[in-house]
Amino acid sequence: MAFRLEIVTPEGKAFADDVSGVVLPGALGEMGVLASHANLVSTLEPGELRYTREGHTHELAVGSGFVEITGNHVNVLTDMAIGAEKIDEGVVEAALARAQERLKGAGDLTSEEVAATEASILNSIVQLKLKRKRRTI
Amino acid sequence: MPSTRDIRRRIKSVKNTAQITKAMQLVAAAKMKKAQDAATNGRAYADLMNRVLVSLKERADEGVHPYFSEGKGEKELVVVISADKGLCGALNTNLVKKVITAVTSADADFITVGKKGAQQLARMKRNLLADFTIKDPARFAELRSVGVFVQEKFLSGEYRCVRVAFTNFVNTVTTVPAVEQLLPVNPVTLGGKRSYEGGTGMGEPNDATAQAATDYSFEPSVREVFEKVLPQYVNNTLFQMLLEARASEHSSRMVAMKNATDNAKQMIKDLTLEYNKVRQAAITNELLEITTAKMALE
Numbered sequence: 001m002a003f004r005l006e007i008v009t010p011e012g013k014a015f016a017d018d019v020s021g022v023v024l025p026g027a028l029g030e031m032g033v034l035a036s037h038a039n040l041v042s043t044l045e046p047g048e049l050r051y052t053r054e055g056h057t058h059e060l061a062v063g064s065g066f067v068e069i070t071g072n073h074v075n076v077l078t079d080m081a082i083g084a085e086k087i088d089e090g091v092v093e094a095a096l097a098r099a100q101e102r103l104k105g106a107g108d109l110t111s112e113e114v115a116a117t118e119a120s121i122l123n124s125i126v127q128l129k130l131k132r133k134r135r136t137i
Numbered sequence: 138m139p140s141t142r143d144i145r146r147r148i149k150s151v152k153n154t155a156q157i158t159k160a161m162q163l164v165a166a167a168k169m170k171k172a173q174d175a176a177t178n179g180r181a182y183a184d185l186m187n188r189v190l191v192s193l194k195e196r197a198d199e200g201v202h203p204y205f206s207e208g209k210g211e212k213e214l215v216v217v218i219s220a221d222k223g224l225c226g227a228l229n230t231n232l233v234k235k236v237i238t239a240v241t242s243a244d245a246d247f248i249t250v251g252k253k254g255a256q257q258l259a260r261m262k263r264n265l266l267a268d269f270t271i272k273d274p275a276r277f278a279e280l281r282s283v284g285v286f287v288q289e290k291f292l293s294g295e296y297r298c299v300r301v302a303f304t305n306f307v308n309t310v311t312t313v314p315a316v317e318q319l320l321p322v323n324p325v326t327l328g329g330k331r332s333y334e335g336g337t338g339m340g341e342p343n344d345a346t347a348q349a350a351t352d353y354s355f356e357p358s359v360r361e362v363f364e365k366v367l368p369q370y371v372n373n374t375l376f377q378m379l380l381e382a383r384a385s386e387h388s389s390r391m392v393a394m395k396n397a398t399d400n401a402k403q404m405i406k407d408l409t410l411e412y413n414k415v416r417q418a419a420i421t422n423e424l425l426e427i428t429t430a431k432m433a434l435e
Contacts, residue, residue: 010178
């Protein structure tokens with residue numbers, strides 16, 4: 001049975017289609033969702049999201065956010081959603097290094113800037129993890 | 138009758154004005170494209186978040202989170218998001234007019250983002266709490282300080298509700314000033330029309346929420362979910378409103394400058410016609426004088 005999965009980021013709709021299953025990086029660990037799941041709201045940690053559409057499994061790197069599961073709709077709201085094929089390792093590594101550099105000289109950053117930088121570091125790490133996992137297979 | 142020299146001078150000055158407005162139009166058009174894209178792309182996220190939280194609010198227990206119910210105070214807090222610069226048609230005026238009609242209580246406190254709104258409210262001797270300036274293009278990190286300030290104020294219990302005045306971006310020629318309630322969580326219209334129905338407590342819920350009549354379970358817990366999601370909701374909704382306002386600003390400026398350029402061009406045309414008429418009249422006059430003088434001599 002299929003259900004509707006929507007992944008929305010501030011940059012726009014990242015994904016909206018019928019899928020047969022999805023695995024989400026929930027706050028209490030990985031969480032698999034199939035059709036007719038009970039209504040649930042959960043926060044999401046930066047991590048890997050896998051969905052199965054027509055027998056094929058696809059992977060996305062997602063940032064923190066939350067998910068609403070109601071009836072046959074799964075709405076994922078997150079600040080990042082990138083497919084493995086779109087991740088450029090070099091670019092992400094450079095971004096990670098830049099963010100860490102910024103955090104070192106954190107004296108002149110406001111608490112908000114520190115939080116934003118830390119979030120971007122987490123997102124970069126998640127992207128690298130996903131990309132490297134794919135390569136070793 | 139003005140002399141040809143006067144008209145020439147006027148044509149020159151109108152030409153200069155046209156050149157300036159044309160340049161401003163091109164700059165605004167370039168910025169407009171980016172601002173419009175940002176506003177339309179962010180709308181899906183803000184709309185979905187609003188819809189989810191409104192439906193959760195209806196099912197959540199009273200007092201599960203302070204953002205779901207009105208504050209104890211009597212006053213209203215109003216955030217006014219206006220442009221920093223003028224020359225964008227009636228955008229700022231319309232926004233302030235809307236604020237005056239929508240905010241009836243005299244002791245409402247204001248927070249402004251953007252200089253124009255701050256100036257007008259100060260002139261009306263309204264109570265300004267803070268004035269934020271956010272660069273263009275807007276960055277989320279910058280707006281966060283506004284969101285944090287607003288939430289602190291609301292949590293202090295001094296205010297009944299927080300409302301935001303901004304200009305909704307519908308399309309390049311249509312921008313609509315709006316005052317929407319940010320806190321407590323309430324259905325919000327972004328981009329001129331709401332993407333979903335219901336949520337007001339009276340309308341029929343859409344298919345996504347129709348099956349959700351039963352209660353939700355929460356992970357890790359109700360409190361933790363709301364504590365994480367609601368501050369994000371406030372910041373993100375504010376940011377989306379700012380994006381709408383910016384898209385409207387650049388669109389109205391582009392349109393205003395295009396009109397100014399067109400008007401200047403029309404004026405140049407009229408003045409040139411006038412100039413030619415005067416010049417022709419002078420020549421005819423001169424000829425007339427010469428022929429009469431000649432006839433008198435004969």
